[in-house]
Amino acid sequence: MEGKGKGLAMQFEIALFASTSSSKDGIQAEWYTIKVPDPECPPPSSSPNVVTTIEKPLRPFSKVLLAWAYREHAVIGSRLYSFGGMNPDSEPYADVTTPEFVRFLKVRSFDLSTPDDGWKPVATMTFPKRFQPPCVVLDDKLYVFGGVSPSEVEEKGYGWMEVYDPDSNTWEPLPNPPLGFSLSTHFLAYYATLDSKKQILVAEHEGSSLFATFYVYHVLDRCWTLLEPPKRKLRPFYHDPVRGRRSTLVDNIIYWGFLQDGFVRVQSHNIDTDLYFHGRLDAKPIFEDGEFADEYSPKLPLLHVADRTFCLLMFTFFQQKLEEEDSDFEENGIVFLNCIVLDISLDPLKDAGKQKSKEDLDEIHKYHFFGDSSKQLNISLVSVQKYPVRNGSFWLNDAVLL
Incomplete structure (x- = not known):
């Protein structure tokens, strides 16, 4: 799977998890997949515009009634794993004793190669009362x-x-982080894997949201160390809607991005040099007339596809009187799920020898990009796929690359 420059050499697929409704019996959970490029899209030769609206709404490949919406997912081979774990002794769920709640405490897997088999429980964790780990x-x-x-x-x-080994279907507890580390996940800033080094990176807030200490778990040696320098400033000072979620890490560089103030904003942090970079892309080409971003919808981390290609998922709202058969949506318009494919690269010479405009200086001042402001990110739009969401309560909880 490779993505270079302005195009995608191969198709890739994303699994989405959403909760769509709730009742006294539980929460309706649904899983979907989207392909990029989508087969529903016209070929590039007949569609010079990078924005394509898919006429057909998304259809779930699985529906399950849950006591609570899971947030975390993972993919190993053809299996999709979903889990949350809830402490049944904590309020307000102490009285939940339904079979669905018991199932909720189980880690489950879905084999995408045999979808008719549905979700199957795997071995119970050593500490099974974990809440959204x-x-x-x-x-x-x-x-x-x-x-x-x-x-x-x-x-x-x-x-x-x-750690869970799918080959043996067993869990094994591992050593705790060193003294000084808070064992509560409420203090996590970022977490990711350093695949080439066989390490797991966990960044914990240090006293405030502006600083963090980076810890590294060495899988082969089964030990923890501090990543030097141990205390790092978390900058730039964007409001980060995906903090505390799974991070995208490529070649020891963390990437995260979202829409803000009419721009797609992407930031990166090189954990080896402790340098931050940023870039932005005008979001106007993404929107049609009368369409705007849904600022209150959930935000998910960037997904790394391959090489310099990333995917950002975002909701937009289209205020438009619809046909009579869609009268349920006349008052509220219609919501679209946008799959935005971006090409992101670092260009250290981007601003060299060039006088910064007032807009550039305002950007640097507003988001505190002093010192490293010449080392910026180049961001270009590869494609946008829009999917109409027919359920007004569609709430996207997680997305993973298959």
Whole structure:
């Protein structure tokens, strides 16, 4: 799978998880897949515009009634894993005893090669009462951490993180991070895998949201170390709607992005040099007349496709009187799920020898890009696929690359 320059050499596929409605019986959870480029899109030769609206709404490949919406997913081979874990002794869920709630406490997998088999439980975690534990995949093993009562694992010295081996269908608890690390996931800033180094990176807020300490778990040696320098400033000071979520890390550089103030904004942090870079892309080409971003919809991290190609998922709202058969949507318009494919690269010479405009200076001042402001990101729009969301309560919880 490769994506270079302005085009995509091959098709890739994304799995989406959404919750669409709730009742006294539980929450309706649905899973979808989208392909990029989508087969529904016209070929590039007949569509010079990079924005394409898919007429057919998304159709779920799985529907399940849950006691609570899972947030974390992972992919190993053809299997999609979904889990959350909830402490049944905590309020307000102490009285939930339905079979669906019992199933919710199980880690489940869905084999995409045999979809008719549905979701199947896998082995129970060593510490099964985890609530929405973050997860990463490294070398075809699933690592989960946090989401458990700190007192439950602190005395033991292990269990804050554990690993699942799908070949043996077993979980194994791993050593806790060193003293000084908060065992609560509420303080996590970012987490990701350093695949080439066989390491897991966990960044924890240090006293405030502006600083973090970066810890590294060495999978081969089964030990934790601090990443030097140990205390780092989390800059630039964008409002970060995806902080505390799974991060995209490519060649030891963390990427994250979202829409703000009419621009697609992307930031990166080189963990080796402790330098931050940023770039922006005018979002006007993404919107049609009467369309605008839904600022209150959930934000998900960038997905890395291949090479310099990334994908950003975003909701937009189109205020338009619809046909009579769609009368349910007349008052509110229609919501689109946008799959925005971006080409992102670092160009250290981008601003060299060029006088900055007032807009550039305002941008640097507003978001505090002093010192490294010449080292910016080049961002270009590859394509946008818009999918009409026929359910007004469609809430996108997670997305993973298949």
